[in-house]
Amino acid sequence: MANDINADHLSLRHLCSDIQKGFGIAETDARTVSDCLVDANLMGLDTHGVIRLKFYLDRVKAGGNNAAPNMRVVRENACTALLDADNALGPVGGKRAMDLAMDKAASAGIGVVLIKHCNHYGPAGHYVRMALGRGMVGISLSNVLGSMPPTGGAQALIGNNPYSIGFPAKDEHAVVVDGATSKSSWGKLFLCAQTGENLPDGCYTDKDGRPTLSPAAVMDGGALLPFAGHKGYGIAVAIELLTAMLAAAPLDHTIPHPYKNLSTPGENTFFMLALRVDCFSETEDFRSRMDDWIRFIRGSRRAAGVERIWLPGEKECETRMQRLRDGIPLNAKMIEELYGLANEAGVPFTL
Numbered sequence: 001m002a003n004d005i006n007a008d009h010l011s012l013r014h015l016c017s018d019i020q021k022g023f024g025i026a027e028t029d030a031r032t033v034s035d036c037l038v039d040a041n042l043m044g045l046d047t048h049g050v051i052r053l054k055f056y057l058d059r060v061k062a063g064g065n066n067a068a069p070n071m072r073v074v075r076e077n078a079c080t081a082l083l084d085a086d087n088a089l090g091p092v093g094g095k096r097a098m099d100l101a102m103d104k105a106a107s108a109g110i111g112v113v114l115i116k117h118c119n120h121y122g123p124a125g126h127y128v129r130m131a132l133g134r135g136m137v138g139i140s141l142s143n144v145l146g147s148m149p150p151t152g153g154a155q156a157l158i159g160n161n162p163y164s165i166g167f168p169a170k171d172e173h174a175v176v177v178d179g180a181t182s183k184s185s186w187g188k189l190f191l192c193a194q195t196g197e198n199l200p201d202g203c204y205t206d207k208d209g210r211p212t213l214s215p216a217a218v219m220d221g222g223a224l225l226p227f228a229g230h231k232g233y234g235i236a237v238a239i240e241l242l243t244a245m246l247a248a249a250p251l252d253h254t255i256p257h258p259y260k261n262l263s264t265p266g267e268n269t270f271f272m273l274a275l276r277v278d279c280f281s282e283t284e285d286f287r288s289r290m291d292d293w294i295r296f297i298r299g300s301r302r303a304a305g306v307e308r309i310w311l312p313g314e315k316e317c318e319t320r321m322q323r324l325r326d327g328i329p330l331n332a333k334m335i336e337e338l339y340g341l342a343n344e345a346g347v348p349f350t351l
Helices: 009-022 027-042 050-062 090-108 125-132 186-195 215-219 230-245 283-298 314-326 332-345
Strands: 005-007 072-076 080-084 110-118 136-142 163-167 175-179 268-276 328-330
Touching: 005 009, 009 027, 009 050, 009 328, 009 332, 027 050, 027 090, 027 125, 027 314, 027 328, 050 186, 050 332, 080 090, 090 110, 090 125, 090 136, 090 268, 125 136, 125 163, 125 175, 125 268, 136 230, 186 215, 186 332, 230 268, 328 332
Parallel strands: 080 110
Antiparallel strands: 005 328, 072 080, 110 268, 136 163, 136 268, 163 175
């Protein structure tokens, strides 16, 4: 029986990459996926971290994910492009799309790239932080399988479509808004199923539309609920139209369930936008104003009992610094799962 450990992030990256290479994934793509998953763990987003690796590889084994995709440009101009991912692993397609968006923004001021026929891409903020790394504003969106009912409806037709928007600062942490349009997530569901915990209250329903705390009941035909009622539903709809509708790709309600149909190709569509700040204001002035604004918000009057006001993305940055120092906590079941994957891949378990 494995024990809980705190894993060094570099060791975890190498292990995850080696495992993927053992399943026939190219080294460059394996590193891309590992960086996406381990960076999520570093920021405390454990629902989108290495807990997803087995699912990705189960789909590779079954043929649902393409271990060696031939991604191609379908349409392109100076500012935009549409790519076909050829069923690539989500982080591989997502990185290709944001890299191209940033390159276009570098020369034209803005780059907007859609990529279709792809798979689960991990945390939306991962791609926004790529743009921040080049001093740009970033936006990342994805549609996913129908998992929420429209307001007043009883069928799970609309995806809990994730979104992220990020703004660079100077000395302060960048502001990164990152979330899904549901109150909770599939990742939280899987984590609770793994640990035996109850689901958060008021976030999920069973197949009959009744509130439930049971992961098994949700997996048996249940649904997620949108945040803020009809407002969250509306944002989810807008993301579906900006991704799948705009790219002439499968809409949320037609996306096959990736966990129940492991051998069926993925049909997620991503929207990646990169924007050069200096198209609108002087870069250094923008960054300094961002710092001032962040400090203004953080220093504002707090409600009773509140110790600190946080800006979006700050907690993740502070968690990252702490986990870089102390290691990434992995529970015993996660260790056993990684050990089993390493054994199956024929690579040494090096944690």
